[in-house]
Ligand SMILES: Cc1cc2nc3c(=O)[nH]c(=O)nc-3n(C[C@H](O)[C@H](O)[C@H](O)COP(=O)(O)OP(=O)(O)OC[C@H]3O[C@@H](n4cnc5c(N)ncnc54)[C@H](O)[C@@H]3O)c2cc1C
């Protein structure tokens with residue numbers, strides 16, 4: 001075992017982690033621990049854009065952006081946080097440009113902007129051009145640019161190191177952050193990182209579902225690790241299903257396609273979004289579009305041999321325009337489905353895309369221990385966190401913004417905390433629990449296969465906790481998860497070695513997914529209303545009287561040693577905008 | 585060793601057009617904890633229409649032998665994790681559809697060449713990343729930052745568009761015969777990385793970067809074999825980028 005000591009340890013090297021590292025690294029001794037090489041983080045998969053009311057191409061301002069974010073999130077957004085994000089958006093984009101990000105340009109050389117779902121002029125009047133972009137590779141450019149800046153500033157990375165546990169020490173009856181336990185994939189060795197500040201920036205958890213736009217590695221590690229150590233998780237029942245995943249595969253075709261004019265059609269060729277959202281049509285928020293698509297399929301108007309998808313039609317767009325603005329996603333259609341988007345519509349269906357919920361934080365990115373206490377020294381930013389700027393449904397281009405605004409804030413806050421906080425002693429053998437977990441898994445001789453348990457989990461989540469939910473389906477999912485937990489206790493891995501044992505790590509990742517699936521389903525079961533990404537067939541309306549509040553899920557250990565989810569609630573911060581019915 | 589795994593044909597809409605088929609994978613394996621030298625292993629699998637080489641590798645790992653080791657993350661050609669040698673050519677496993685390969689003979693999968701094999705298909709990436717770092721892959725500017733964005737015309741932006749697409753997968757560098765035989769050569773990716781900044785109208789570090797590339801181990805080692813361009817999964821014209829850097833060096837004109 002090796003021990004390291006840093007003022008600030010950042011876990012994750014996606015957009016949020018590296019943006020934090022650029023700030024913390026210039027103020028305090030900082031290390032970034034990441035299970036992937038930085039440029040392999042899933043931020044690189046983001047396509048469409050990052051929004052900011054730059055007003056480069058038409059009239060716009062941050063107040064309109066705040067309103068859209070709040071309304072798009074079905075009023076579960078904390079409005080103080082949304083306002084900060086919309087205001088700081090402008091500098092966040094300009095900072096990236098100064099770091100070298102190659103944005104697309106207007107004829108007069110400023111950053112070009114385009115339309116995206118839910119972003120409007122003057123409180124919903126019409127779609128506005130607010131998304132700054134770099135073709136359909138905006139996330140790739142953000143990830144590369146931040147990595148390049150990290151190289152310039154000599155940020156210290158521990159790549160292919162998996163953080164598996166968070167260490168707290170009790171001081172005067174208060175939980176204090178002491179560091180993390182990590183596993184070096186190359187050697188199988190355990191490393192303890194002692195730190196004054198720990199920043200979680202581990203991204204999303206899309207692999208809870210079978211059909212997803214998320215990478216294999218997005219297994220919600222940070223959320224689950226924190227949850228296991230008693231940190232609550234907020235609003236986990238809100239998961240975004242993106243309308244346009246390649247049918248059967250889940251690979252994303254960005255909303256930018258619709259922003260550039262593509263149209264959704266059913267088997268009858270009808271532009272069905274006109275019926276569901278007369279004003280914004282195909283550019284209504286994602287939850288509205290995804291449900292409309294699923295409904296078309298349910299009512300028998302799906303396309304294809306099994307009538308189980310709808311069509312994204314780009315055929316009326318000029319091929320040159322498609323090549324200039326959407327080169328990558330049209331290539332996905334060609335490569336993976338053999339479809340030529342110039343001439344044929346592309347089969348699409350909703351795909352699990354984004355976790356609105358996560359580790360609850362203040363606007364300074366401090367992690368909450370409860371509704372009104374923070375955990376000193378613990379911070380979170382990016383998809384792993386819930387500030388909450390996305391509420392019940394995230395608007396497109398608001399996540400690349402979130403990771404930059406709150407990633408930056410996390411880096412600054414973590415360094416500031418480290419500058420004034422004393423060192424906390426590590427508890428005795430902080431790694432023992434992790435070692436026991438690893439050895440238990442490695443030494444079990446014969447048992448269940450990880451892949452089978454994972455597949456069963458993903459299938460029940462797709463079938464029972466996706467776009468449409470009801471008490472019956474959610475109870476089914478919960479029962480299935482219970483059975484899968486027992487099977488997980490018997491999981492064994494075939495690779496017994498030390499070096500690059502990805503077999504072992506996949507097993508641990510499955511453990512994280514099981515914990516999170518349970519939290520998602522328990523939260524969804526208790527939320528007897530429909531709001532944003534969470535739609536209950538048995539409670540189809542939003543219920544502001546009973547549910548205008550954030551869910552806070554805590555892990556509790558029962559007397560028999562088993563664990564279960566305890567739910568509590570937190571008020572929503574309302575400043576300017578009173579809840580109203582969403583019409584698009 | 586030949587193993588066969590049967591799996592139910594998935595009824596995915598996209599798979600409808602192309603039926604399932606048998607494919608044999610011939611894998612180059614090496615685990616330094618148990619093997620003294622690399623060995624070959626074959627598996628015959630039933631796969632479907634839209635399956636890629638990565639799906640076949642996953643099927644083996646998840647259903648037959650959990651110790652088979654490779655890197656992967658995004659599964660759609662965007663993260664650069666899974667460059668490997670497939671039938672003698674460097675490709676991304678997640679972007680190579682099985683149905684596009686000749687299936688009457690085994691599909692041969694090996695680690696990319698020129699970097700030390702750590703286990704099975706995993707190689708040591710550190711030399712590759714250090715080459716990238718050595719060319720100052722970040723925007724270099726002087727003077728104070730402007731208050732708004734730096735201006736750049738669409739034409740100026742277009743000038744270096746091709747090389748901004750790089751995902752650092754190493755397919756180009758590890759397809760280069762010069763790189764295989766000469767451990768010191770930066771390799772094509774580092775030149776692509778430099779090109780991205782040298783031709784960016786906002787950058788002022790071209791002189792320094794060209795100096796680095798003018799080095800003994802730099803751009804002049806390239807013998808224009810075009811392997812790198814063929815290998816690049818992002819369709820970057822790597823050889824052209826190298827030629828442009830060479831020309832810039834000769835004429836010191838960007
Ligand atoms: C296909 C796709 C397209 C998208 N398009 C857009 C868009 O156009 N606009 C927009 O705003 N948003 C978009 N999003 C959403 C957005 O890209 C993500 O929400 C955002 O990039 C997440 O960034 P992050 O830094 O939080 O996490 P990530 O980029 O996912 O990074 C997570 C990091 O954590 C590390 N990590 C994870 N677990 C561990 C562990 N146990 N130990 C150590 N390290 C760990 C990983 O190595 C990685 O470096 C898109 C998402 C997808 C999937």
Ligand code: SF4
Nearest residue numbers: 750751753754756816
């Ligand atoms: S230039 Fe192409 S082949 Fe080379 S590292 Fe970049 S993406 Fe990979």
Ligand code: FES
Nearest residue numbers: 657659663664678
């Ligand atoms: S897995 Fe990401 S490029 Fe293949």
